[in-house]
Amino acid sequence: MKTRAAVATAPQTDLEIRDVELDAPRADELQVRIVASGVCHTDAIVRDQWYPVPLPSVLGHEGAGIVEAVGSDVQGFKAGDKVVLGPAYCGRCEQCLAGHPMFCVNFYDRNFGGGRADGSKSFSDGSGEISSHFFGQSSFAEHTNVVASGAVKVPDDAPLDLLGPLGCGIMTGSGAVLNVLQPQPGSSVAVFGTGAVGMAGMLAAKAAGATTIIMVDIVPERLEFAKELGATHTVNSKETDPVEAIKEITGGGVEYALDTTGVPPVFAQMTKSLATRGHGALVGAAKLGTEAPFDIGTLLLSGIKISMVVEGDAVPQEFIPRLIALHAAGTFPFDRLTKSYAFEDINQAFADSANGTTLKPIIVF
Ligand code: NAD
Ligand code: ZN
Missing domain, CATH: 3.90.180.10 (Medium-chain alcohol dehydrogenases, catalytic domain)
Structure with missing residues (x-):
């Protein structure tokens, strides 16, 4: 045709x-x-x-x-x-x-x-x-x-x-949070990058009951919008060291974090901002062959976990109807x-x- x-x-x-x-x-x-x-x-x-x-x-x-x-x-x-x-x-x-x-x-x-x-x-x-x-x-x-x-x-x-x-985009951010990180009610979550994927991760963290939600980006308007949509804290990483800011806000480190930028230094910041036994996930895409610095000396003692996540590790036929239901309920x-x-x-x-x-x-x- x-x-x-x-x-x-x-x-x-x-x-x-x-x-x-x-x-x-x-x-x-x-x-x-x-x-x-x-x-x-x-x-x-x-x-x-x-x-x-x-x-x-x-x-x-x-x-x-x-x-x-x-x-x-x-x-x-x-x-x-x-x-x-x-x-x-x-x-x-x-x-x-x-x-x-x-x-x-x-x-x-x-x-x-x-x-x-x-x-x-x-x-x-x-x-x-x-x-x-x-x-x-x-x-x-x-x-x-x-x-x-x-x-x-x-x-x-x-x-x-x-x-x-x-x-894709909305399933990726929300799935990385709901299916992989699985923050408990009352927990802390940091999201690096406030594009559609990062914002979907933020909305999912909120829906899951996270009470400290920190959004990191370099675009002030996006950070402002993140606050409007429910972020409890924002960090402009052009002006402020996000690792120090996150440690201060959370009293030592964030329990769950998501890197939606795929930018190597940002991935490194995510690993350093996690609390002891915290869990971070990468969803941001980088060119094949891109390497990111990772301090295996210091971080060994932290017990952190890092996941690489495609499409929110979702089963779309199961997950997308749940997102539609959350949206209809007003929580997403x-x-x-x-x-x-x-x-x-x-x-x-x-x-x-x-x-x-x-x-x-x-x-x-
Ligand atoms: P986007 O470009 O809208 O958002 C990226 C955000 O990161 C922007 O707000 C940008 O300002 C911010 N950013 C860039 N450099 C930064 C830095 N140094 N520090 C802090 N923030 C920085 O993109 P999106 O649509 O939200 O997608 C995010 C990423 O996820 C893309 O790389 C995309 O290709 C990828 N993606 C991956 C999957 C997957 O399955 N893993 C699926 C969909 C999209
Ligand atoms: Zn996509």
Whole structure:
């Protein structure tokens, strides 16, 4: 069928909206009409080739839409179903079977491989094939073929123009907190980076009952907004040493911390700001090969734990409905992070995300 898609062609270059051909969905796929798609920092770094997804490519991995066709092997979906799209996973490897599909041993190939497992690509135009199946979905398109394992059915009255970011950015921050760090009521949490991922982590910490929530960033407006959304303390790490500030606020160190920046010195600050036997998690993405300083001499005695977390270590089919329920209950107001853009304005959405004016852009088709 014919559709329109935003195509990434080269690093640091605007996406091009093109008329493209979409092939038929395979037996394990759904064809989905995308209603809206979030823009994540990961789309920008893949456009810029930090991860070598073959270009040209249709990116986008926070899609929400309506099922239009169902592959012959797919169960549990029918045309007309509303879906939020998460990453693809194989469902059969030891990590998937152990309940950790975001650590699927085939995760990289399925989500960053540039096409299906058999090497085919869904999109093409006069200039040739265009990479598809980014995070199993390539949602910067009016229609796309998605791996059914990544799709999450949501209620008929679900607001699709809002929910796409639950499939990545919002799930990542909130899942790292709720599934991995698991702060107890009354505990202390520090979040480095107040982008959409960090703010989602903050809202989750609040929902979990953490009573000291410290947000660290270098952009004053974002820190102010974090306070408005429920942070108890903010630290501008351009002006103040965040390790000292966190130790002072918490009386010695924070119990749980999240690094959403992927900046090596910030990761080091996170490890040093933790309390004895504290737990820190990294979700911020860095170029492959990036190393961060880690004081193994001093920190041995601290008993701290560090986790590397993909997509909040969630099972999207279980976790996304819980986030929708928390949002409906008013305890997870992630809609406050979002701003809508028309498809034609997708490059403005990328620019506003990069320069910090919009936390979570959502492209509405
Ligand atoms: P974002 O760019 O909106 O937010 C990053 C924040 O970090 C910004 O507010 C920025 O000001 C702040 N920051 C940058 N340098 C800093 C420094 N030196 N000290 C303090 N703060 C600093 O991005 P986002 O959408 O919130 O995503 C955060 C990260 O998570 C990205 O790297 C993204 O690629 C990654 N990500 C990872 C996963 C995963 O599965 N692990 C999933 C989604 C996104
Ligand atoms: Zn993402």
